[in-house]
Each structure stands twice: as C-alpha cells, then as structure tokens.
Amino acid sequence: MNPQELxxxxxxxxxxxxxxxxxxxxxxxQVDAYRxxxxxxxQPLPIALPDDFARQVARRLQAxxxxxxxxxxxxxxxxxxxxxxxxxxxxxxxxxxxxxxxRTAAAQPLPWSLVFVAALxxxxxxxxxxxxxxxQLNQHS
Amino acid sequence: MAVNTDHDLVHRVLARQPGAFERLISRHQGLVxxxxxxxxxxxxxxxxxxxxxFLRVHDCLHQYRFESSLATWIRQIAFSVAARxxxxxxxxxxxxxxxxxEGSVFDxxxxxxxxEAACMDGELMQHLAEAIDKLPPLQxxxxxxxxxxxxxxxxxxxxxxxxxxxxxxxxxxARHRLCQQLETxxxxxx
Numbered sequence: 387m388n389p390q391e392l393x394x395x396x397x398x399x400x401x402x403x404x405x406x407x408x409x410x411x412x413x414x415x416q417v418d419a420y421r422x423x424x425x426x427x428x429q430p431l432p433i434a435l436p437d438d439f440a441r442q443v444a445r446r447l448q449a450x451x452x453x454x455x456x457x458x459x460x461x462x463x464x465x466x467x468x469x470x471x472x473x474x475x476x477x478x479x480x481x482x483x484x485x486x487x488x489r490t491a492a493a494q495p496l497p498w499s500l501v502f503v504a505a506l507x508x509x510x511x512x513x514x515x516x517x518x519x520x521x522q523l524n525q526h527s
Numbered sequence: 528m529a530v531n532t533d534h535d536l537v538h539r540v541l542a543r544q545p546g547a548f549e550r551l552i553s554r555h556q557g558l559v560x561x562x563x564x565x566x567x568x569x570x571x572x573x574x575x576x577x578x579x580x581f582l583r584v585h586d587c588l589h590q591y592r593f594e595s596s597l598a599t600w601i602r603q604i605a606f607s608v609a610a611r612x613x614x615x616x617x618x619x620x621x622x623x624x625x626x627x628x629e630g631s632v633f634d635x636x637x638x639x640x641x642x643e644a645a646c647m648d649g650e651l652m653q654h655l656a657e658a659i660d661k662l663p664p665l666q667x668x669x670x671x672x673x674x675x676x677x678x679x680x681x682x683x684x685x686x687x688x689x690x691x692x693x694x695x696x697x698x699x700x701a702r703h704r705l706c707q708q709l710e711t712x713x714x715x716x717x
Contacts, residue, residue, distance in 0.1 A: 395703055412642035419713075422645050423705045426655035427674035433570055435560045435577060440552035443581045447548070450582070 533597035540588055551597075552581050558598055558676055559605045565671040566609040566664045576612055580605045595685060599678075602686040606668070613664055620665040651712060658708035666701035673698055 387395070402420030404410070412418045436442070536554070539547035559580050564573040583604050591600055613620060645651055659667065665687070672678045672686065673694075680698075684691045 396699065399699060399702055418642040418645075419706050419709055420702065421642055422651075422709060423655065423702055424674065425646055426652060426659065426705070427670050427702075429652070429656065430675070431561060431564055432656075433564070435556050435574065439556055439574075439577070440549040443552055443578050444549045446578060447582060447585055 534593060537588060537591060537593075537597065540585070548585060551584070555598060555601050556581075558602060561671050561675055562602055562605045562668060563609045565667045566606075567612055568660060568667075572612065576608055577605075580608050583608065595682075599682050599685055602672070606686050609664075609668075618664065621663050651709075654712040655705065655709060658705050658712075661708075662701055662704065666697050666704075669694060669697050670701050 398416050398420055401414070401417045402424055405412075405417060406421055406424045412421070536547065536551055540551055556577065559577050560573070563576050563580065564570065567573050567576060580601070584601055587604070591597070595603075610620060659670065662670070668687070669683060672683045673680070678686075680691050680694050683689075683694050687694070689697075
C-alpha cells in the first residue's frame with residue numbers, strides 16, 4: 387500500500403470509528419463500508435461456553451486435588467514401607483559389618499581439626515547452593 | 528455476602544471459600560471464551576483450553592499482585608495458553624503474506640450501498656463473519672479484544688505482549704482486509 391493510500395484508509399477508519407461512536411447518519415460509501423465492518427466485529431460469537439462451565443471446572447479441579455492427595459498419601463506410605471524394610475532387612479547386616487570399624491575408630495583419637503575443616507567445607511557448599519537457587523528463582527519470577 | 532471487587536474475590540478464592548472459584552469463573556468465562564475461541568476456532572479445543580486457563584488461574588492466583596485488573600491478568604493467561612496450543616499445532620499466529628492489496632471496487636458499485644440495509648442483510652453479515660474467521664489468529668484476537676470486548680489499546684498490549692503501535696497496525700490491517708473482503712462480496716452480490 388502506498389503512503390497516500392495508507393493515509394486515506396487510516397482517515398476512512400477514523401471517520402468510521404467516529405461515526406459509529408457518535409451514531410452519525412450514513413452517507414459516505416467507503417466510510418459506511420468500514421462502519422459495517424465495525425458492526426460485524428461487534429457481533430457476539432455464535433457459540434458460547436455451556437451454562438454449567440464454572441461447575442465443570444470446579445469439579446475437574448476437585449478431582450485433580452483428590453488425585454494429588456492420593457498420590458501424596460501413596461508416596462508417604464511407600465516411604466514408610468521402605469524405612470521399615472531398611473530397619474528389618476538392611477540394618478542387622480550393616481550393623482554387623484560396621485561394628486568392627488566403629489570399635490577400631492573409637493579406640494583411636496579423633497582428628498578434630500580434620501572434622502572441623504570437613505564441617506566448614508560442607509557449610510560453604512550448602513551456602514553456595516542456597517545462593518544459586520535463590521538467584522535462579524529471582525531470574526524466573 | 529456479595530463479592531464486589533477483584534480483591535475481595537481473589538482473597539476468597541485463596542482462602543478456599545466454597546463457591547468463590549466458581550464465581551470467579553462465571554465472572555470471567557465470557558472474556559476467556561471470546562479470546563480463546565477467536566484464536567483457535569475449534570469449539571471443542573476452545574472449551575478444553577478454557578478449562579486449562581482457569582485451572583492455571585487457580586494454580587497461579589497467589590502470584591497475582593493486583594498490578595493490572597484481574598480480567599487483564601486472566602486474559603494474559605488465556606492468550607498464553609491459546610498461543611501455546613497454536614504453536615503445538617504448528618499454526619502461525621501471524622500470516623506470512625500479510626500484505627494488503629490496493630484499489631477499491633466501491634467506485635464500480637456506485638451508490639447502491641445502504642448501511643442500515645446491509646446490516647440487516649444476513650448473507651452479507653455471514654460473509655463478513657467468515658472473513659473475520661479467515662483472519663490470522665493474532666489479528667482475530669486483536670479485533671475481538673478491541674471491538675467486542677472494548678479493551679483499550681494499552682491493555683491489549685499488556686495481554687499480548689505487543690507494543691501499542693504494533694497493536695494499532697494489526698488492527699488497521701485487519702479492518703482493511705475485512706473491508707476489502709466486503710468490497711469483493713458486494714462486487715459479487717451487486
């Protein structure tokens with residue numbers, strides 16, 4: 387569209403907009419064509435959502451929340467089963483295997499400086515991880 | 528008790544008051560439907576997407592900061608859900624060949640056009656409705672928000688993420704295209 391035509395069309399649309407808002411009588415053929423477009427665009431859509439749409443969505447939400455609660459309950463149950471199984475089946479042989487090591491370690495003096503450095507290192511890693519997580523959260527929000 | 532403001536309604540939904548979320552849906556379902564249906568055009572898909580929109584509204588409502596009206600915020604979600612649906616179906620939001628033609632057949636039709644009679648002409652209005660349906664999804668959405676929902680350009684920009692100038696340009700092109708379709712139809716009917 388050349389600039390003159392573009393300007394002419396913009397003027398026609400502006401005139402149609404004004405004529406529709408002020409309910410001016412029809413007259414100019416090309417403005418009236420745009421006014422008809424304006425009216426067509428004001429027509430409501432031929433179909434709408436069902437009357438009980440809100441209830442349908444609320445029901446779907448309720449079903450989703452119930453499914454989520456069930457899933458959470460099953461996850462908790464699984465964790466309890468795993469914990470009990472660990473205590474019953476894994477703890478006795480593990481304790482048997484670790485007992486000599488614990489006895490040996492208890493007999494020797496503890497290297498406190500090494501323990502302190504290890505604790506400091508773990509705290510630093512935890513702090514760095516928390517800071518990175520916060521920064522990522524801020525970037526996404 | 529009547530719920531008068533968005534603020535009140537949002538707090539009731541967040542407090543899980545019975546019926547509050549249904550009231551929020553009832554209040555906004557029309558605007559969501561207008562936007563989603565105009566974008567995707569398939570009634571079944573549109574109905575499903577409208578449900579997804581409100582489920583997402585429910586999930587994200589705690590993030591709503593009252594910086595815009597609740598209707599605008601919900602429309603933003605609806606636009607995003609419908610746009611993603613079109614992306615998944617590989618349907619472009621904007622037509623690649625969006626150039627408008629030139630010239631007018633009104634000069635050939637002469638003075639036989641009567642605005643009020645044309646409005647009552649079911650066939651003509653049907654042609655125009657079909658022409659609206661044939662607009663690219665983004666243009667369909669913009670004309671719906673502006674003309675049907677009577678949203679200001681700035682609000683439409685917020686919903687779609689487009690600059691105001693771009694919104695105005697798309698609106699202009701959409702109306703021009705529709706007017707050209709009308710001219711063609713009138714040329715055929717004349």
